[in-house]
Amino acid sequence: MKIIVYGLGIIGGSIAASLKRAGHTVLGKNRSREPIDYALSHNFIDGEAKELAGADVVFLALPPKVAMRVLDEERFSKGCIVADICGVKEPIERAVYEKERAYRYVGTHPMAGKETTGITSASADLFRRANFVMTECEKTDKEAVEIIRSLALDMGFARIVLCTAKEHDRMIALTSQLAHIVSSAYIKSPLAFECVGFTGGSFQDMTRVAPMDDVWAELFLLNREALVPELDRLIEGLSAYRAAVEKGERDDVLALIREGKRFHDEFFARNGGK
Amino acid sequence: MKIIVYGLGIIGGSIAASLKRAGHTVLGKNRSREPIDYALSHNFIDGEAKELAGADVVFLALPPKVAMRVLDEERFSKGCIVADICGVKEPIERAVYEKERAYRYVGTHPMAGKETTGITSASADLFRRANFVMTECEKTDKEAVEIIRSLALDMGFARIVLCTAKEHDRMIALTSQLAHIVSSAYIKSPLAFECVGFTGGSFQDMTRVAPMDDVWAELFLLNREALVPELDRLIEGLSAYRAAVEKGERDDVLALIREGKRFHDEFFARNGGK
Numbered sequence: 001m002k003i004i005v006y007g008l009g010i011i012g013g014s015i016a017a018s019l020k021r022a023g024h025t026v027l028g029k030n031r032s033r034e035p036i037d038y039a040l041s042h043n044f045i046d047g048e049a050k051e052l053a054g055a056d057v058v059f060l061a062l063p064p065k066v067a068m069r070v071l072d073e074e075r076f077s078k079g080c081i082v083a084d085i086c087g088v089k090e091p092i093e094r095a096v097y098e099k100e101r102a103y104r105y106v107g108t109h110p111m112a113g114k115e116t117t118g119i120t121s122a123s124a125d126l127f128r129r130a131n132f133v134m135t136e137c138e139k140t141d142k143e144a145v146e147i148i149r150s151l152a153l154d155m156g157f158a159r160i161v162l163c164t165a166k167e168h169d170r171m172i173a174l175t176s177q178l179a180h181i182v183s184s185a186y187i188k189s190p191l192a193f194e195c196v197g198f199t200g201g202s203f204q205d206m207t208r209v210a211p212m213d214d215v216w217a218e219l220f221l222l223n224r225e226a227l228v229p230e231l232d233r234l235i236e237g238l239s240a241y242r243a244a245v246e247k248g249e250r251d252d253v254l255a256l257i258r259e260g261k262r263f264h265d266e267f268f269a270r271n272g273g274k
Numbered sequence: 275m276k277i278i279v280y281g282l283g284i285i286g287g288s289i290a291a292s293l294k295r296a297g298h299t300v301l302g303k304n305r306s307r308e309p310i311d312y313a314l315s316h317n318f319i320d321g322e323a324k325e326l327a328g329a330d331v332v333f334l335a336l337p338p339k340v341a342m343r344v345l346d347e348e349r350f351s352k353g354c355i356v357a358d359i360c361g362v363k364e365p366i367e368r369a370v371y372e373k374e375r376a377y378r379y380v381g382t383h384p385m386a387g388k389e390t391t392g393i394t395s396a397s398a399d400l401f402r403r404a405n406f407v408m409t410e411c412e413k414t415d416k417e418a419v420e421i422i423r424s425l426a427l428d429m430g431f432a433r434i435v436l437c438t439a440k441e442h443d444r445m446i447a448l449t450s451q452l453a454h455i456v457s458s459a460y461i462k463s464p465l466a467f468e469c470v471g472f473t474g475g476s477f478q479d480m481t482r483v484a485p486m487d488d489v490w491a492e493l494f495l496l497n498r499e500a501l502v503p504e505l506d507r508l509i510e511g512l513s514a515y516r517a518a519v520e521k522g523e524r525d526d527v528l529a530l531i532r533e534g535k536r537f538h539d540e541f542f543a544r545n546g547g548k
Contacts, residue, residue: 003486192448201483206480207538211535228520271470
């Protein structure tokens with residue numbers, strides 16, 4: 001099986017590195033030269049791909065708009081499985097099925113990352129114990145899904161979920177996009193520069209993903225239908241706390257605290273203690 | 275030097291365990307019996323204290339209202355150094371200096387914790403690499419501060435900050451209390467129970483401290499003057515994102531993202547890369 005990873009950033013580099021370590025033959029493709037050299041010298045890839053034709057599986061580890069263009073314009077071999085890794089799935093799926101395609105598309109979202117980007121942050125271990133989401137619709141080829149599932153296991157993912165693109169986008173608004181917005185808004189306090197020495201684990205957790213790169217603007221806008229209601233809900237939740245604290249209503253504050261604990265414990269139980 | 279730790283929960287237990295490991299003689303006092311037995315059997319304390327009189331240093335690892343009562347009513351030896359560990363400092367300081375006291379008070383806040391509570395979560399390593407805040411005013415005894423500072427180093431704290439109670443409370447509203455409220459509000463999404471398999475590190479970070487215990491209600495209300503403005507600021511920040519995303523204004527979203535990155539990088543630089 002000939003696998004090509006197009007786009008050697010942190011995710012693409014880690015896909016290549018983990019698949020190569022699992023015994024697959026992996027070629028890399030990238031617009032600029034340096035990531036190719038880095039991937040070759042770190043044994044992430046077996047060689048460079050000059051074109052996508054000829055591959056059995058192509059991972060597109062590219063920003064959404066670039067991925068959509070490649071999915072629309074690039075030449076893939078007939079029957080080739082093409083998987084993008086974008087953080088939104090409905091707009092990509094829509095772009096794919098605008099026309100008849102010779103390739104077989106599977107949407108994926110590897111739920112892993114770091115605060116840093118680029119191939120120098122990539123690692124064959126990035127996906128260990130992480131979640132992997134695959135999306136399908138009535139046009140999705142079942143065999144292609146099973147091949148991607150098997151490759152995701154080879155990459156080291158612990159849990160693989162298959163759902164519709166719409167379900168993915170709704171969930172991801174809560175589990176990833178909202179978290180990045182909160183983190184970014186959180187750190188913008190005028191007190192932030194003075195609070196060195198006053199921080200504990202909770203502040204570090206809140207602000208870890210604040211340094212987003214620009215691609216997040218694309219992701220937020222592509223998913224605004226799901227994201228805006230989650231923002232509204234969080235603003236409401238914070239406002240409830242604000243009102244109870246401001247009024248000094250101990251029972252109201254206690255009720256809010258206990259409600260949060262209940263939700264957390266329930267989530268924890270369903271998630272197998274994680 | 276005879277040290278008594280009153281209140282053997284996660285913080286009190288860890289103070290005792292780390293000081294004892296550093297070579298100090300430490301006695302424990304607790305209302306219920308089980309934590310004493312646990313601390314004895316885990317070598318956290320040398321014995322049980324029946325009263326606070328006779329101690330050179332007493333750590334009060336108690337909830338704010340209980341700590342204030344003990345500081346007001348309990349008998350300490352003349353010159354004894356008494357340090358509370360509450361997450362708010364102005365109300366405690368005010369209660370202490372309402373009268374002349376034979377003891378010497380130092381306010382402290384060990385910036386460490388876990389999602390779990392109680393002495394079974396305590397450890398001699400809890401404070402490693404953590405921040406320790408001490409508060410002072412014009413009535414504070416300088417020697418007492420230096421003794422507590424030295425004990426904090428023995429406990430394993432990496433950075434020790436000395437400031438006024440007011441400064442502490444202002445900072446902590448941002449670095450700790452707001453984080454707990456966000457975490458609690460965040461997890462209350464109707465989607466939370468369905469999103470198993472869709473989570474990555476950022477969701478885990480956002481929701482880690484959601485399971486607060488009831489003492490947080492006390493802390494929020496005691497610090498509402500500092501907390502409400504931070505809540506307002508965060509709600510405003512989220513509303514700015516909401517408006518930009520809802521309108522589909524890419525440049526506005528980008529500006530918000532970049533502003534967050536700037537704040538984060540500046541904080542990171544001032545904090546020595548943490």
